[in-house]
Amino acid sequence: MSEEEGTKEYAYFLGCITPNRYPGIEAATKRILKEFGIETKEMMGASCCPAPGVFGSFDMHTWLPVAARNLAIAEEMDLDIVVTCNGCYGSLQEADHLLKGNPKLKEKTNEILGKFGREFKGTTKVNHSIVVLHDVIGLDRLKEKITKPMNGVNVAVHYGCHFLKPREVRGHGSSETPYILEDLVKVTGAKDVDYKDKLMCCGAGGGNRTADSVQSLEWMRQKLVSAIEEGCDCMVHPCAFCHLQLDRGQAEMNKAFGTDYNFPILFATQFLGLAMGLSEKECGLDIQTTTMPEKLLK
Amino acid sequence: MAEEEEYDYTKIPPTGSVEGIAAGAPEDSPRIGVYVCHCGINIKMVVDVEDVTRYAASLPNVVVARHYIFMCSDPGQDLIRKDLAEGRVNRVIVASCSPRMHEPTFRKTCSDSGLNPFYYEMANIREHCSWPHGDFHKEATEKAKELVRSAVARSALLEPLEEKLVDVKPEALVIGGGVTGMYAALDIANGGYKVHLVEKKPSIGGHVAQLSRTFPTLERVASLLTPRMIEVGAHPNIDLMTCSEVEEIGGYIGNFDVKVKRKPRYIDMEKCKDCTPCIEACPVKDIPDEFNEGLSTRSAIYIPFPFAVPPAYTIDAEHCLLLKEGKCGDATLETIKEGKAVPPCMAACPGVIDFEQKDEIEEFTAGTIIVATGYDLVDPGVSAEYKYGVYPNVITSMEFERLLSPGGPTGGKIELNGKEPKDIMFISCVGSRNKQVGNEYCSRVCCMYLAKQAYLAKEQLPDADVKVAFQDVRAFGKGFEEFYGDVKTEGVFYMRGLPGEIYKKPGSDRVVVRGENTFIGEPYEQEADLVVLGMGLAPNKDVKSIISMLKLSTSVDGFLMEAHPKLRPVDTATDGIFIAGCCASPKDITDSIAQGKATASGSLLYLVQGMAKIEPAISQIDEEICIGCARCVDVCPYGALELDEVRHVMTVNEAVCKGCGGCNSICPSGAATMKHYRDRQVYAQIEALTEITDVGMLAELESAATAAVAAEASAGAADTGSEAGEGEGAETEAVPGAE
Amino acid sequence: MGTLYEDMVAYGGEVFGKEHMETLRECVQCGKCTGGCPSGRNTAFRTRKLFQMALTDMREEIFNSPELWFCSTCYTCYERCPKGVKTTDLIRTIRNLAAKEGHMSVPHRMIGVYVLKTSHAVPLGPAQMELRKAVGLDEMAPTAQKYKDQLEQVQTIFKTTGYDAMIDFDWDTMNLKGMDKGGKK
Numbered sequence A: 001m002s003e004e005e006g007t008k009e010y011a012y013f014l015g016c017i018t019p020n021r022y023p024g025i026e027a028a029t030k031r032i033l034k035e036f037g038i039e040t041k042e043m044m045g046a047s048c049c050p051a052p053g054v055f056g057s058f059d060m061h062t063w064l065p066v067a068a069r070n071l072a073i074a075e076e077m078d079l080d081i082v083v084t085c086n087g088c089y090g091s092l093q094e095a096d097h098l099l100k101g102n103p104k105l106k107e108k109t110n111e112i113l114g115k116f117g118r119e120f121k122g123t124t125k126v127n128h129s130i131v132v133l134h135d136v137i138g139l140d141r142l143k144e145k146i147t148k149p150m151n152g153v154n155v156a157v158h159y160g161c162h163f164l165k166p167r168e169v170r171g172h173g174s175s176e177t178p179y180i181l182e183d184l185v186k187v188t189g190a191k192d193v194d195y196k197d198k199l200m201c202c203g204a205g206g207g208n209r210t211a212d213s214v215q216s217l218e219w220m221r222q223k224l225v226s227a228i229e230e231g232c233d234c235m236v237h238p239c240a241f242c243h244l245q246l247d248r249g250q251a252e253m254n255k256a257f258g259t260d261y262n263f264p265i266l267f268a269t270q271f272l273g274l275a276m277g278l279s280e281k282e283c284g285l286d287i288q289t290t291t292m293p294e295k296l297l298k
Numbered sequence B: 001m002a003e004e005e006e007y008d009y010t011k012i013p014p015t016g017s018v019e020g021i022a023a024g025a026p027e028d029s030p031r032i033g034v035y036v037c038h039c040g041i042n043i044k045m046v047v048d049v050e051d052v053t054r055y056a057a058s059l060p061n062v063v064v065a066r067h068y069i070f071m072c073s074d075p076g077q078d079l080i081r082k083d084l085a086e087g088r089v090n091r092v093i094v095a096s097c098s099p100r101m102h103e104p105t106f107r108k109t110c111s112d113s114g115l116n117p118f119y120y121e122m123a124n125i126r127e128h129c130s131w132p133h134g135d136f137h138k139e140a141t142e143k144a145k146e147l148v149r150s151a152v153a154r155s156a157l158l159e160p161l162e163e164k165l166v167d168v169k170p171e172a173l174v175i176g177g178g179v180t181g182m183y184a185a186l187d188i189a190n191g192g193y194k195v196h197l198v199e200k201k202p203s204i205g206g207h208v209a210q211l212s213r214t215f216p217t218l219e220r221v222a223s224l225l226t227p228r229m230i231e232v233g234a235h236p237n238i239d240l241m242t243c244s245e246v247e248e249i250g251g252y253i254g255n256f257d258v259k260v261k262r263k264p265r266y267i268d269m270e271k272c273k274d275c276t277p278c279i280e281a282c283p284v285k286d287i288p289d290e291f292n293e294g295l296s297t298r299s300a301i302y303i304p305f306p307f308a309v310p311p312a313y314t315i316d317a318e319h320c321l322l323l324k325e326g327k328c329g330d331a332t333l334e335t336i337k338e339g340k341a342v343p344p345c346m347a348a349c350p351g352v353i354d355f356e357q358k359d360e361i362e363e364f365t366a367g368t369i370i371v372a373t374g375y376d377l378v379d380p381g382v383s384a385e386y387k388y389g390v391y392p393n394v395i396t397s398m399e400f401e402r403l404l405s406p407g408g409p410t411g412g413k414i415e416l417n418g419k420e421p422k423d424i425m426f427i428s429c430v431g432s433r434n435k436q437v438g439n440e441y442c443s444r445v446c447c448m449y450l451a452k453q454a455y456l457a458k459e460q461l462p463d464a465d466v467k468v469a470f471q472d473v474r475a476f477g478k479g480f481e482e483f484y485g486d487v488k489t490e491g492v493f494y495m496r497g498l499p500g501e502i503y504k505k506p507g508s509d510r511v512v513v514r515g516e517n518t519f520i521g522e523p524y525e526q527e528a529d530l531v532v533l534g535m536g537l538a539p540n541k542d543v544k545s546i547i548s549m550l551k552l553s554t555s556v557d558g559f560l561m562e563a564h565p566k567l568r569p570v571d572t573a574t575d576g577i578f579i580a581g582c583c584a585s586p587k588d589i590t591d592s593i594a595q596g597k598a599t600a601s602g603s604l605l606y607l608v609q610g611m612a613k614i615e616p617a618i619s620q621i622d623e624e625i626c627i628g629c630a631r632c633v634d635v636c637p638y639g640a641l642e643l644d645e646v647r648h649v650m651t652v653n654e655a656v657c658k659g660c661g662g663c664n665s666i667c668p669s670g671a672a673t674m675k676h677y678r679d680r681q682v683y684a685q686i687e688a689l690t691e692i693t694d695v696g697m698l699a700e701l702e703s704a705a706t707a708a709v710a711a712e713a714s715a716g717a718a719d720t721g722s723e724a725g726e727g728e729g730a731e732t733e734a735v736p737g738a739e
Numbered sequence C: 001m002g003t004l005y006e007d008m009v010a011y012g013g014e015v016f017g018k019e020h021m022e023t024l025r026e027c028v029q030c031g032k033c034t035g036g037c038p039s040g041r042n043t044a045f046r047t048r049k050l051f052q053m054a055l056t057d058m059r060e061e062i063f064n065s066p067e068l069w070f071c072s073t074c075y076t077c078y079e080r081c082p083k084g085v086k087t088t089d090l091i092r093t094i095r096n097l098a099a100k101e102g103h104m105s106v107p108h109r110m111i112g113v114y115v116l117k118t119s120h121a122v123p124l125g126p127a128q129m130e131l132r133k134a135v136g137l138d139e140m141a142p143t144a145q146k147y148k149d150q151l152e153q154v155q156t157i158f159k160t161t162g163y164d165a166m167i168d169f170d171w172d173t174m175n176l177k178g179m180d181k182g183g184k185k
């Protein structure tokens, strides 16, 4: 809708971690989009997406109507959705995809939503904020607003899993050769550095973090080490849930393994925010676990 | 009766007959015999063949109805022969399988007994009934009856047709000069007939010329192939056209009109002494050498490889400065003409290089055509997790062949950037057996060439660690399994499991392969300085134009489609056109040669006889009715129609017409009809199927009738379980009797 | 109850479509899934083996192994499986069936508790309210956590599908039943 008609308004689906743990992501995203004339509207009454790997793992028949309810809220607002978490992206997009392709499932789901007067119609589109940045705003316009170029900064890009995969639903091309995040990093003047475990999972998803946190932190440690080994200064990603694992997780890891990692983790809009002249505080980067080096703030 | 009880096919006896209601009909009226086949249990299991037989006997003009366990068997055919010999029947219907399968069989049964084969009709109650409706015994039996009823209605209206013969020009065209095309050409040439061999590259030899040694015997490919290549190049009966491509093909079996475009080499082949001064003189030196898979570079004037046939140089027009940019050094085409400045190559080799050469079109007529255009390597980018093109340590199997070849970029030494690898890993099935990349098929040769390559690696570098990561080892050929055993005892370690991904080892130029050894169920990370991807074989992308010119079909996998996957592996749906080698499916040299030779023998059948039968079920113009509007000319895909300007009526070239029915459906006056598919024959069939007696409604069915003609002919596609190709190729399928 | 495969096709088929589930039978045990699996190289979980065990109907062994929960649903294997086996969705389906039979850890069940109580898997606390204010946002986002009637809608879904019963949720204490006894399994 928004793209064709040029309406610059999205329903911002917050999910859980963005508003309740990392409000900096929410603030930075709203600010940047606004900078390009895009309004983000609150979705009153939205809930947990719900986490696809978790609720999808326990009971798909609960996962689906909860997701459908969230979609229905955006439909009532007559807006497309924008998200800042791969979990939300995965959950809502998959639910939308399944419901659109399966009338019986849709009927069954709407029977539940009908109990409180809601209905999934299939009229909204689920967008990821980094796709809005890359495709709707576009690299050229982004470039114009870069006031504090990140020249000399080596960035390890982390995609998280559910942004790219499964590609048959996501539609961002091959999950082995992605480009969107790389483009966004490069547009700031920073260097996108290839590293061994670039496409590896952060370790948190699918209830894995909950099932065995130490084991799940070990995945993350491997990922961080492989970025650090290539001389990266920070990690930039598009997922609030990964942010929780990668940022908070470092403190947990240091405690569990007796290490002292402090590798800067930034959500894509926080990184772009800095490059566009927002302060560390405005991006909420001062109120998270990992701290930002001078190199990123100068 | 039977409907009441549960149908039990085991109770049906192997044979039985019922006298038909027309048993007493006069000799000169249609006297139809219906023969219902059980096809073992293929039909009987679903369709109550006894019931169908009884029903058939009750239909008009039916004299006798019989059922039998295998109608195509000798005793089955005897039932027909006997009825014919006794003068009992003069029309034959077999209700069995697809006409694709056995129409030729039963037509021959009829003609051997003196009945015109076009009095034979077929009801397909297997592919169109028992197979798809396996769960519906009752309905299937009803449908079988309807199909028989329809065949009976048509049978009564059939006419005898005469098969015509055409002369065959005693020359063959072979497209593609790989090992397959070479062997096909040699057999025909040695059989005493002329062969036009068209190869698009500057030399014949195809992919085999690039190989090092061959499995399982480890013979040097150059020494096996060179003598054959020279023989082809020198054979008096072979007209070898390299740097050439087929531009146009028209005509029909025995008389294909061919136009070939010969691209200039800008070299006088007679005078070229196959030396090197011109190469040294040429200033362009950085063109990736395609023969070496880009592992080395060449100049704009070059010979693809030392044992090329013909042994002559070529100037690559896409890279030659003079041809591309108009100027090389001080020389331009003008200065050469004026005898002033010449380019360095001409200076180095006076009198041999000729920039005035132009494209030449050569035209000839060929009796038969053999397509042997080979394969392309699958694009290694399809499995991006293996990082081909990202890490230089990851190479394709064809690149590795070049590293192994004495004539290759390293003189046969396995090295990468001048360094000998210590750990080499081979990965099987890259781009094959993989739905995600769109190639479901097994490429058949890679298991064995990987075994060969791993063996050769171990032989040359005994201290290297050589591993093959595989999912299955398909050692299907003679001596292959034994060879596979030898490779392993030589010290090559076979590790089961397809690797998941490859990454570069941080701070090193080595890579790490991540996988699972599925036998022990443990993941591993294996360091390697060389990874060889066992690339699959894909359909040749360059044959699109040949597919459309020859109206060939492709199978789902994209390879060219044979007339029947089991019974007619090198024939196509069009008489006189054959396919062989890797253009039809991946195969090794042995099988490619076998097919090449098979197509030679198929061609020689026609060339030796000098004659070929042509399909009589073709278009016929009623000159009384034809108004000469020529609308049919536009729809005929074969150019079989020509207007007789004097009499102002349309004429049909009987050898060219394939009986597709296009003219029949477009003709506004109803002058164009199809023999064997006359309107009344088709309408009767439809009428019997739909039981429509209202004549007014029949008229509305006119267009449906044409569709039925097409459907009948295209039954073949469904029957062989294959798919007609897109566009032009698909049309072939709609040609009745194109076989 | 049929074989595990049959149950997967029936149950997962309702959501993903039967064909999606039936791809399990196409597995050729090539090991490419485990080969690139981040869990495989860190835990005892073997994707490939799980599928073979599912096809051999080793229901109890699968349901009782902690490894079943060590897949992060990263979809790496899903993308690479040469046979197009819908790996990750099959794993999630097996987990659903396991959960239905009571194989669900307390921490996993607690996630449901949070959502039932607050509509969020990760609830908001006073400290985070301060963080929100620090970046200039309202102290509480206007999600279902803020509105009782909206939260009730989420709860209605959980009640209708029986998720509350599945995790042994106690509506009186708004917590798991028998938390003191350490839960069911």
Ligand SMILES: Cc1cc2nc3c(=O)[nH]c(=O)nc-3n(C[C@H](O)[C@H](O)[C@H](O)COP(=O)(O)OP(=O)(O)OC[C@H]3O[C@@H](n4cnc5c(N)ncnc54)[C@H](O)[C@@H]3O)c2cc1C
Pocket (backbone or CB within 6 Å): B175, B176, B177, B178, B179, B180, B181, B198, B199, B200, B201, B204, B205, B206, B207, B208, B211, B213, B214, B215, B244, B245, B246, B372, B373, B374, B375, B376, B377, B397, B398, B401, B445, B449, B452, B540, B542, B543, B546, B580, B581, B582, B583, B587, B588, B589, B590, B592
């Ligand atoms: C890495 C590798 C190693 C192998 N090792 C072995 C081995 O050890 N032993 C073995 O038995 N097999 C081996 N093979 C298989 C072998 O390459 C094939 O069996 C063989 O090449 C098939 O020959 P072909 O003539 O059918 O096709 P090709 O070799 O592909 O030849 C086709 C020819 O047709 C020409 N052509 C294509 N299109 C046109 C056109 N439109 N007009 C004119 N000409 C055209 C091409 O230029 C080419 O010359 C190997 C294959 C690979 C990939």
Ligand code: SF4
Pocket (backbone or CB within 6 Å): B281, B282, B283, B284, B300, B301, B315, B319, B320, B321, B322, B323, B328, B343, B344, B345, B346
């Ligand atoms: S004209 Fe120049 S570029 Fe062309 S082949 Fe001769 S020397 Fe090479």
Ligand code: SF4
Pocket (backbone or CB within 6 Å): B428, B429, B430, B432, B433, B441, B442, B443, B444, B445, B446, B447, B448, B472, B473, B474, B534, B536
């Ligand atoms: S021949 Fe062997 S390597 Fe090639 S696709 Fe078949 S199984 Fe795989």
Ligand code: SF4
Pocket (backbone or CB within 6 Å): C026, C027, C028, C029, C030, C031, C032, C033, C034, C047, C048, C051, C077, C080, C081, C082, C083, C084, C085, C087
């Ligand atoms: S990658 Fe696919 S086919 Fe191979 S073992 Fe895993 S699920 Fe089976």
Ligand code: SF4
Pocket (backbone or CB within 6 Å): C033, C036, C037, C038, C039, C040, C047, C070, C071, C072, C073, C074, C075, C076, C077, C078, C087, C088, C091
């Ligand atoms: S989806 Fe699960 S099984 Fe597949 S690779 Fe990721 S963690 Fe492993």
